[in-house]
Amino acid sequence: AAQARVALRRAMRALWALLAALRAGWSLLPQAGYLHPDEFFQAPEVMAGDILNLQVYYPWEFLSNSPCRTIVFPLMTSGVTFWVIKSLQQLGLCSSCINSYTLLVSPRLLFTIFSFILDYSVYRLAPFWEADPWKTLVLLAGSYVTLVFYTRTFTNALEGLLLALLMVLVSPGKSGGGFTQPASSPFIGIVTTAGFFNRPTFLAFALMPLLYWAGSIVTSQKSIKAVIHHFLKLVLCACFTAIVFVTADTFYFTSMGLDNLYSIKESPFDVIAQLHKKMVVTPLNFLSYNLNPSNLALHGCHPRFTHFAVNGIMLFGILHILAIGAGFKMLKKCMQQLIQVTSNHRGSSGLLAHSEGNPTLLLFYFVPLVCLSLVSHQEPRFLIPLILPLVLFSTSHNRSVRWKPVIIFNILGALLFGCLHQGGLIPCLFHLEQLVHSPESSNHSRHYTLLFAHTYMPPRSLLNIKKSDTRIEVIDMAGSEEETLCQTVKQQANNFTCNDCHVFVIIPGTVRAMLTKCGVSFKNETLIFPHLSMEDPPHIPSLFSGNWQSQLGLYILQVGREQ
Secondary structure, eight states, X not given: OHHHHHHHHHHHHHHHHHHHHHHHHHHHSOOOOOOOTHHHHTTHHHHHHHHSOBOOOOOGGGOTTSOOSOSHHHIIIIIHHHHHHHHHHHTTSOTTOOSHHHHHHHHXXXXXXXXXXXXXXXXXXXXTTTBOHHHHHHHHHTSHHHHHGGGSOOHHHHHHHHHHHHHHHHSOOEETTEEOXXXXXXXXXXXXXXXXXXXXXXXXXXXXXXHHHHHHHHHHOSSHHHHHHHHHHHHHHHHHHHHHHHHHHHHHHHHTSXXXXXXXXXXXXXXXXXXXXXXXXXXXXXXXXXXXXXXXXXXXOOOTTHIIIIIHHHHHTHHHHHHHHHHHHHHHHHHHHHHHHHHHTOOSTTTTTTOSSOHHHHHHHHHHHHHHHTSSOOOGGGGGGGHHHHHHHXXXXXXXXXXXXXXXXXXXXXXXXXXXXXXXXXXXXXHHHHHHTSHHHHHTTOEEEEEEOSSXXXXXXXXXXXXXXXXXXXEEOTTOOHHHHHHHHHHHHTOTTOSSEEEEEEEEGGGGGGGGGTTOEEEEEEEESOOBOSSSOOOGGGGGSTTHHHHTOEEEEEEEOOO
């Protein structure tokens, strides 16, 4: 039996190493799936405009009148990677370091490296929560949430990494066969405040870890003075961290961009006086915007049960369902014990003592889930930080893992979101970047109009167009109706003010028929496969015909202009 356990542990280590290599290698390929516009427009797009001086689209969250996102994390992630490739090119170490591939992959690669904070956290936390470390690591590394979401430039991924660090800090560490006290409070204050500035929703995830830490401090300290000392250090470090974030954001948004920031000529005292009058606290702007129901309606309102009934299953599959089942069992036992205690007029000690699994980990999972469900706008990616408490709970107290459904679910999830979902748009931008920067195009000063219809918002930065370059125009038609789309296409086709103009329409195959009614001809077409649009899903009967590739493809159509 001992030899079997050793062999199983070795197999789990090898499997984790294989999955870790897959995570790193797949980010370099790169993954073609496009999950959500926020993976580009909350960091890489903004930094590409500021640091690389490329044509980009600045989202409303980064506008100077009411900024809702801190600039610190974009600078520390995408900003650092873009500065590195820019420096390599300026030093002559790489003649063409800045291209669509490096613009996409370099920030993702940094996030992929950061994602191993999750693995480290699991390895540290598993012994304390009575979970098998390597089984938990395989469950984490094999999840498509880790493989796909945590290798993308989402603020939600950073939120999950900060939650992992917080859980490590509040949990006792292992030392000499026993467990040491949780980490000192200053680090907890720094991580909590950083998480709040990254996304104010971090407080929902941090609530239970902070309560757990507070309880352990109160019970372990012998005097009230020591308890107050711990809390005071936490508050002071949290305030200092907040000052750093507010100062950085105020500098950036009052000067609006790094270029303007570098050109400030006033004395430091004058600058500080101006900043004091224009202080920017991005989390307050974020909360002010999102607490307004009319603002949330612009982004989509969902039933309050969406996270529980849809998003949790979409992300975690059977693990979410089993956690709900365990939660109901725990609640039932809790009610039974409460009734028994009340009827016998006894104290409440021993409550939850005989619960199956670990009730604390269940609270770490369900309390944030309930808090986030109070808001009407509910997207699956909001829940990705919950993967850590969920995998720890799923392997704690020798709970059996149903590996077959877990494996099948994660393979399908990785294929759907890592390859198929809006999967043609990134390769399309790669293709167009090569086209507009080809020697023939540059020598003849050709003008390009790129019209995107019924796709996710295209990140302009991947086209690698300098702000001074006026030859290329990007028009995002989003989900425009047929009449509006045809009107714009006709207008571009009949534009006689330019002799050497080239107009391209990028549109999914499922709605290509709309263009046949526009009365224009197309002289070249390129089909990029695969591309799955959930907003314009494929027609099921067509998938079983000879036209199936068109239904799962993205077209680049060159408009034939009348002479």
